[in-house]
Amino acid sequence: MQQESEVTKDIIVIGAGVIGLSTAIKIQEKGGYRVTIVAETFPTDPKTIRYTSHWAGAHHVSGAYGSKRxxxxxxxxxxxxxxxxxHGGPVEGCFLRHKNTQYRSDGVDPSEWLDHMPGFRSVSNDELVPGATHGWTFTTLTLYPPVYLNWLLGRFLGNGGKIVRAQLQHINQAIHGGISGLPQEPDAVVACVGLGARFLGGIEDKEVYPVRGQTVVLKAPWVRYGRTLTYADGSHFYLMPRATGDVLVGGIRVAKDWFPVPREQDRDYLLAGGLAMCPELAPPHILAERMPTVDDLRPLIVDEGCGLRPGRKSGIRLATEWPEGSKIPVVYNYGHSGMGFQSSWGSASVALNFLEEALAGEKPGKAKEYEIWPADYTGRRDHVC
Ligand SMILES: Cc1cc2nc3c(=O)[nH]c(=O)nc-3n(C[C@H](O)[C@H](O)[C@H](O)COP(=O)(O)OP(=O)(O)OC[C@H]3O[C@@H](n4cnc5c(N)ncnc54)[C@H](O)[C@@H]3O)c2cc1C
Structure with missing residues (x-):
């Protein structure tokens, strides 16, 4: 909590997606910091392709593969x-706890990174869906991003945080001042700019690229479980139930595709893939009579959208740097691809540690990177929801 009398340091967080908000709160609630968020887009804004967090599912199904961190x-x-x-938790209504089953036929066994989930077990052959050779089930949760993000924003403001709307052209605008409303001499800057890291002057990280996702949302309150299915060729579908009674169906992940609006053929691809994995998506009275078709799902559509996941070649960037000629450290926390919600608090903790180390007297000029993926790792690290 930001108590004026205890505040010793001014921190600017750039970005108000799930990563910027979680990181800002983590810093604030450590105590001793006055935090200002500067961003072009906030959760209260209409959905836009320039703000990924609104478009997520979002479920918690780790795809950590070989990375311990x-x-x-x-x-x-x-x-x-x-x-x-x-039950009775601060934001209970935006979460739905449910059973999720991960089906696969690509030879990957996710036990190593999922077996801590409540109720984790492998499923028997007669529980498999068509196209799957193996399956694992466990309890997890989905959250409804617009509500969750606004709750984070409210928590940040309630703690005494400040927000400023601006589109930065260069990170020096945060470091050296010049933007009205921002501290003109901050002690540190934390960059949580998602895909913006590719373009923001002073970062311009060309390892960052979009991984386009498209989703369709069905009003299907009779489906209260989640499923994912990964085929041997790597194609992948998922469905996520929400507390609202809706079910989000996805499965598009195309690297370096910047197309900003839903494509009709993608919608049909998702409906077909969703139905193959879960015929129960169709209204129960239809399923009782015959095998449903994609046309039976169309009247259930309540929303659709697409978002650009902030992919990064070597995984999330968690690092500290003192830009040339500056005594002010910059901590980076971006590039979460399809895992931003499910790793948000954990990566915020690492960013906070980096910040505190830097402020405690690490030598300016000494850059520090947190290697998420072992340098010699050759397995998969492309999991995206
Ligand atoms: C279809 C889809 C499904 C997904 N499902 C899941 C899921 O089930 N679980 C999960 O964990 N993740 C999921 N994700 C991934 C998740 O949405 C992202 O990892 C996450 O939203 C990234 O958050 P972010 O804060 O880094 O980026 P963003 O939400 O894009 O926020 C970036 C912020 O930085 C600001 N910014 C950037 N550049 C500048 C600048 N120059 N000046 C000022 N401000 C700037 C923006 O305005 C914004 O406020 C999904 C994504 C998609 C597209």
Whole structure:
């Protein structure tokens, strides 16, 4: 909590997506910091392709593969969200706890990074859906992003945080002042700019690229479980139930595709893939009579959208740097691809540690990177929801 009398340091967080908000709150609630968020887009704005967080599912199904650090961040986040989703919890209504089953036929066994989930077990052959050779089931949660993000924003403001709307052209505008409403001499800057890291002057990280996702939302309150299905060729579908009674169906993940609005053929691809994995998406009275078709799902559509996941070649960037000629450290926390919600609190903790180390007297000029993926790792690290 930001108590004026205890505040010693001014921190600017750039970005108000799930990563910027979670990181800002983590810093604030550590105590001793006055935090200002500067961003072009906030959760209260209409949905836009320039703000990924509004478009997420969002479920917590870790895809940490061979990265111990990614696993730790995911599981720290899960523990916090599990508590927040408790009956009577602060934001209970935006979460839905449910059973999720991960079906696969690509030879990957996810036990190593999922077996800590409540009720984790592998499923028997007669529980498999067509196209799957193996399956694992466990309890997890989905959250409804617009409500969750606005709750984070409210918590940040309630703690005494300040927000400023601006589109920065260069990170020096945060470091050296010049933007009205921002502290003109901050002690540190934390950059949580998602895909914006590719373009923001002074960062211009060309490892960052979009991974386009498209989703369709069905009013299907009779489906209260989640499923994912990964085929041998790598194609992947998922469905996520929400507390609202809706079910989000997805499965598009195309790297370097900037197309900003839903495509009709993608919608049909998702409906077909969703139905193949879960015929129960169709209204129960239709399923009782015959095998449903994609046309039976169309009247259930209540929304659709697409978002650009902030992909990054070597995984999330968690790092500290003192830009040339500056004594002010910049901590980076971006590039969460399809895992931003499920690793949000864990990566915010790492960013806070980096910030505190830097402010405690690390030598300016000494850059520090947190390697999420072992340098010699050759397995998959492309999981995106
Ligand atoms: C279809 C889809 C499904 C997904 N499902 C899941 C899921 O189930 N679980 C999960 O964990 N994740 C999921 N994700 C991924 C998740 O949405 C992202 O990882 C997450 O939203 C990234 O958050 P962010 O805060 O880094 O970026 P963003 O939400 O894009 O926020 C970036 C912020 O930085 C600001 N900014 C950027 N550049 C500048 C600048 N120059 N000046 C000022 N402000 C700037 C923006 O205005 C914004 O406020 C999904 C994504 C998609 C598209």
């Amino acid at each position: 990614q696993r730790e961040m995911d599981s720290e986040t899960f523990d916090i969200m599990w508590k927040d989703s408790e």
